[in-house]
Amino acid sequence: MGWAIALHGGAGDIPLTLPPERRLPREEALQHCLHIGVEALKAGNSALDVVELVVRELENNPHYNAGKGSVLTSEGTVEMEACIMDGKTKKCGAVSGLKTVVNAISLARLVMEKTPHIYLAFDGAEAFAREQGVETVDSDHFITKENIERLKQAKEANRTQLDYTEPTPKALTNEKLMANGDSQLGTVGCVAVDSQGNLATATSTGGLVNKMVGRIGDTPIIGAGTYANHLCAVSATGKGESIIRSTVARDVAALMEFKGLSLKEAAAYAVESVPRGTAGLVAVSATGEVAMPFNTLGMFRASATEDGHPEIAIWPSV
Amino acid sequence: MGGWAIAVHGGAGVDPNLPLERQEEAKQLLTRCLNLGISALRSNLSAIDVVELVVRELETDPIFNSGCGSALTEKGTVEMEASIMDGQKRRCGAVSGVTTVKNPISLARLVMDKSPHSYLAFSGAEEFARQQGVEVVDNEYFITKENVGMLKLAKEAKTILFDYRIPVVGLDKCSANVDSPLVMNGLPISVYAPETVGCVVVDGEGRCAAATSTGGLMNKMMGRIGDSPLIGAGTYACELCGVSCTGEGEAIIRGTLAREVAAVMEYKGLGLQEAVDFVIKERLDEGYAGLIAVSKTGEVAYGFNTTGMFRGCATEDGFMEVGIWE
Numbered sequence: 001m002g003w004a005i006a007l008h009g010g011a012g013d014i015p016l017t018l019p020p021e022r023r024l025p026r027e028e029a030l031q032h033c034l035h036i037g038v039e040a041l042k043a044g045n046s047a048l049d050v051v052e053l054v055v056r057e058l059e060n061n062p063h064y065n066a067g068k069g070s071v072l073t074s075e076g077t078v079e080m081e082a083c084i085m086d087g088k089t090k091k092c093g094a095v096s097g098l099k100t101v102v103n104a105i106s107l108a109r110l111v112m113e114k115t116p117h118i119y120l121a122f123d124g125a126e127a128f129a130r131e132q133g134v135e136t137v138d139s140d141h142f143i144t145k146e147n148i149e150r151l152k153q154a155k156e157a158n159r160t161q162l163d164y165t166e167p168t169p170k171a172l173t174n175e176k177l178m179a180n181g182d183s184q185l186g187t188v189g190c191v192a193v194d195s196q197g198n199l200a201t202a203t204s205t206g207g208l209v210n211k212m213v214g215r216i217g218d219t220p221i222i223g224a225g226t227y228a229n230h231l232c233a234v235s236a237t238g239k240g241e242s243i244i245r246s247t248v249a250r251d252v253a254a255l256m257e258f259k260g261l262s263l264k265e266a267a268a269y270a271v272e273s274v275p276r277g278t279a280g281l282v283a284v285s286a287t288g289e290v291a292m293p294f295n296t297l298g299m300f301r302a303s304a305t306e307d308g309h310p311e312i313a314i315w316p317s318v
Numbered sequence: 319m320g321g322w323a324i325a326v327h328g329g330a331g332v333d334p335n336l337p338l339e340r341q342e343e344a345k346q347l348l349t350r351c352l353n354l355g356i357s358a359l360r361s362n363l364s365a366i367d368v369v370e371l372v373v374r375e376l377e378t379d380p381i382f383n384s385g386c387g388s389a390l391t392e393k394g395t396v397e398m399e400a401s402i403m404d405g406q407k408r409r410c411g412a413v414s415g416v417t418t419v420k421n422p423i424s425l426a427r428l429v430m431d432k433s434p435h436s437y438l439a440f441s442g443a444e445e446f447a448r449q450q451g452v453e454v455v456d457n458e459y460f461i462t463k464e465n466v467g468m469l470k471l472a473k474e475a476k477t478i479l480f481d482y483r484i485p486v487v488g489l490d491k492c493s494a495n496v497d498s499p500l501v502m503n504g505l506p507i508s509v510y511a512p513e514t515v516g517c518v519v520v521d522g523e524g525r526c527a528a529a530t531s532t533g534g535l536m537n538k539m540m541g542r543i544g545d546s547p548l549i550g551a552g553t554y555a556c557e558l559c560g561v562s563c564t565g566e567g568e569a570i571i572r573g574t575l576a577r578e579v580a581a582v583m584e585y586k587g588l589g590l591q592e593a594v595d596f597v598i599k600e601r602l603d604e605g606y607a608g609l610i611a612v613s614k615t616g617e618v619a620y621g622f623n624t625t626g627m628f629r630g631c632a633t634e635d636g637f638m639e640v641g642i643w644e
């Protein structure tokens with residue numbers, strides 16, 4: 001029992017040869033976010049507050065595909081989306097198509113708490129942000145050199161990630177694929193169960209590199225990339241289109257409820273039910289268990305439970 | 319069992335005092351759409367083609383809340399959304415924030431078939447529509463006089479509902495019980511526009527498909543997205559079944575209603591009707607909604623916890639039914 005927290009910075013074909021200058025800042029960020037999440041839980045904050053806090057931190061970090069550091073659309077712009085869900089009440093909030101809001105996850109929370117709706121998008125969401133007085137900046141703030149480069153590479157390769165057909169380890173020793181593999185980086189998320197046994201989840205992303213303007217992924221779709229109820233909280237990452245059709249996040253909870261699977265079993269099953277190389281997730285249960293399965297080469301992740309076991313990792317542990 | 323089956327709906331949550339002519343009109347449209355679907359099935363069209371065909375018909379007719387006849391946003395404009403799913407490989411397509419596309423369900427299908435994505439919204443969806451050369455019209459085309467009137471009532475009702483000191487003028491015209499009006503999505507039942515249209519089909523080969531389309535909630539905030547375009551919430555189809563939901567968007571989203579029907583069939587081994595009953599009874603908390611569903615073995619089922627749901631269903635062995643109430 002007790003509290004537990006898990007967070008991720010995206011699943012994908014993160015090559016084992018990832019150079020230190022790309023790996024270290026990300027590991028540091030995971031470390032830092034885990035720490036603030038753990039401290040917040042220890043201080044008795046609710047799971048909902050904790051997941052929002054941690055995801056805000058990840059959004060502000062330029063090395064992850066959310067908030068600052070979001071990948072770019074085919075037009076070179078950012079369109080951010082996020083989603084938050086309170087397992088206790090099953091209340092939820094989601095936003096899509098944000099261009100100027102510094103912390104999409106906080107706007108999603110405001111949609112949940114301050115409107116009669118669940119999901120606001122594009123101009124309507126931006127207008128709501130202004131009404132609420134949340135922090136907004138020029139769209140350029142979110143764009144990093146790395147992502148301009150990624151977009152260029154994606155356009156050259158003329159891929160839209162869905163054509164991804166060769167997720168075999170052999171292919172990845174290819175230098176070219178190192179850059180492409182990196183472009184699979186998608187999404188940040190955090191799940192937590194607090195000392196009251198309440199669960200919550202939050203996910204945020206810039207989406208898919210070179211995506212069509214207006215493309216919405218799995219992140220803001222309740223049941224696909226994000227879901228929490230009284231049994232577990234889940235945040236998924238990977239190829240949005242696959243996660244949507246497999247309702248990944250909802251399935252973890254459904255398997256626990258309807259088939260009596262444990263969190264670990266349910267999470268593994270859900271990830272196995274999508275094509276190799278397309279997804280990963282983090283999940284916690286009401287009883288303080290943690291699961292972080294992925295069927296990609298790697299997933300930036302971290303977790304901790306009240307009785308210890310802090311973990312920070314990128315590739316499969318053993 | 320086996321054989322094809324089809325169900326259509328025009329929304330859950332119907333004013334018990336709806337004038338008889340309106341009820342007749344609605345039933346006629348449902349019958350027409352059912353027959354359209356039935357002849358398509360008899361001509362061996364696949365499930366995915368049939369659901370699109372039928373929903374296009376529902377969108378084009380101004381009676382229900384989709385396409386022409388869509389509910390209006392707080393600014394008096396129309397923002398439509400739709401989704402479609404092919405049970406065979408669970409391919410799906412969805413659109414939101416569509417303002418000029420005559421048939422949003424067809425745009426959703428194009429997203430599924432002709433784009434690398436599953437869901438496009440607002441200006442991106444409109445841009446894609448133009449690239450694909452689909453039929454577009456002015457936003458005014460979708461706006462009906464009736465809905466302009468409804469929007470006005472909705473805005474008034476909102477004031478009345480939240481401030482009991484204001485004299486309840488006009489509510490008697492709504493035919494809502496003034497003391498405790500039946501409320502859905504925060505609106506008295508007479509003003510609330512049943513949200514959505516949908517169709518689910520299993521064809522002669524046992525393939526299931528589902529499609530849902532809507533103008534959304536009357537007086538909604540600009541940019542508000544409901545359950546209809548969300549796969550797993552308003553629409554879902556897999557090898558086992560096809561489901562389309564309607565009602566209070568929030569409740570449907572939180573309950574991932576459409577996916578739930580399939581999940582209890584898949585993971586608990588429930589039959590179609592059992593699954594539908596279970597979901598309506600156990601998964602709606604205090605929310606109000608309805609749904610239609612078909613299974614790969616040719617069964618059809620529906621359920622709702624609202625005061626009525628416009629629906630029709632038919633199976634290959636000759637069964638056919640169109641109804642509104644329990």
